[in-house]
Amino acid sequence: MHTAAARPGRSGGDKTYPVAEADELLSFLLKTVTNQGRNSLKSMLARGQIEVDGRSVTAYDYMLQPGQTVTLRKEAPAEKLPLAAMTILYEDDDIIVIHKEAGLLSISAGDKADNQELTAYRQLTAHVRVVNPHARIFVVHRLDRDTSGVMMFAKSEEIQQKLQNEWQDIVKERTYVALVEGKVRKAEDTITSWLKETKTLLMYSSQHPNDGQYAVTRYKTLQTTSDFSLLEVQLETGRKNQIRVHMADIGHPIVGDKKYGSRSRAIGRLGLHARVLSFEHPRTGKLMRFETDIPRLLLRPFQSKA
Structure with a gap:
């Protein structure tokens, strides 16, 4: 019986298998990679995630030779x-x-x-x-x-x-960066309200408890000038336009958000960026976290003041 022990590939999630005897690539994979089914392996081939001696191969019948190595890449190219x-x-x-x-x-x-x-x-x-x-x-x-x-x-x-x-349980972190008008006085705070929607699709905070969808937004200040503040915002609930409404509620609408009261067009776009999304993988349960850089445009008002 043909067997091969996997060893770590060039990145943490990649796996590399040595080829001991001549075989077609898909046949080798089916006999060697025991934690993947036929359809999954075929999909990985099609996505270019299978490499032979460091070169991506997509042909199922590619003929392997003894001494070669087959690498399964964790992510598609x-x-x-x-x-x-x-x-x-x-x-x-x-x-x-x-x-x-x-x-x-x-x-x-x-x-x-x-x-x-x-x-x-x-x-x-x-x-x-x-x-x-x-x-x-x-x-x-x-x-x-x-x-x-x-x-x-x-x-x-x-x-x-x-x-x-299971969104509330699966998602562990949703962090945004918001460029807002004015100098936010509190270094950090939590905003709560009940959100409702008008017939014209405008969201607003109801003045009455239990009247609408409960929304919780936490923020902390990253940078401020007399004209602008850059905030790190974390969502505890994910309601439509939640951050935009809550920033307007405290008198600091998001830059460029004319819909919710902004008068500034300092950066030519809405000053809101979803920076971090962390969640448990819905099938494997593995914790995954994706973080992106703050867009340069959101930092521009502070660089010009330096």
């Missing part, structure tokens, strides 16, 4: 399709984590199939269909068009439902 205003940070059989730039819609309004506007959802659907023409992407949560940062999509309805139903 750069996406095969060019992506506009977004970058894939992580992908496996269950989820895709991306960095979305400001200006890109997460998904079209109403999820209409005939809506041709470029969205993260449409691009990722095309991305997964390179491997499987019937593959689908499922929305888990959203970022506003003008908010940049980390967000996650599911690759099956099963994973989508698990993430949505």
Whole structure:
């Protein structure tokens, strides 16, 4: 019986297997990689995650020779399709984590199939269909068009439902950076309210307890000038426009957020960025954390004051 012991690859999650006898690549993988099924291995091949002697190979019948090494890469290499205003940070059989730039819609309004506007959802659907023409992407949560940062999509309805139903337990950290108008006096604070939505889709804080969705936002000040403050904001609940409403509630609307009272266009975009998303993987339970840099535009008001 053909066996091979795995040894660590070039990065922590990669695995490398020595080839002891001539064999076709898929056949070798099926006999050697005991914790992956046929479909999973075929998907990894298609995504370019299988390398022979350091070179990506996608052909199932590639003939291996004794002395070669086969490496299973934990993550897929750069996406095969060019992506506009977004970058894939992580992908496996269950989820895709991306960095979305400001200006890109997460998904079209109403999820209409005939809506041709470029969205993260449409691009990722095309991305997964390179491997499987019937593959689908499922929305888990959203970022506003003008908010940049980390967000996650599911690759099956099963994973989508698990993430949505257990979101509060699965997600361990959602940290944003917000550039707001004015000098915030409190170094840190917690804002709570009951959020409701008007007929014109404007969110607001109700003055009456239990009237709407309970929302909790915590913030701490990172930098301030007399005109602007940069805040680190953590969500304990994830309501629509929650940070935008709460910042307006305390008299410091997010820069560029005309919808909620901002008068400043200092950076030419909304001053909100989803910097950190940390969660337990919905299938494996492994803790995963994705952190991105603060956009330079959000730092500009403080650099000019230096």
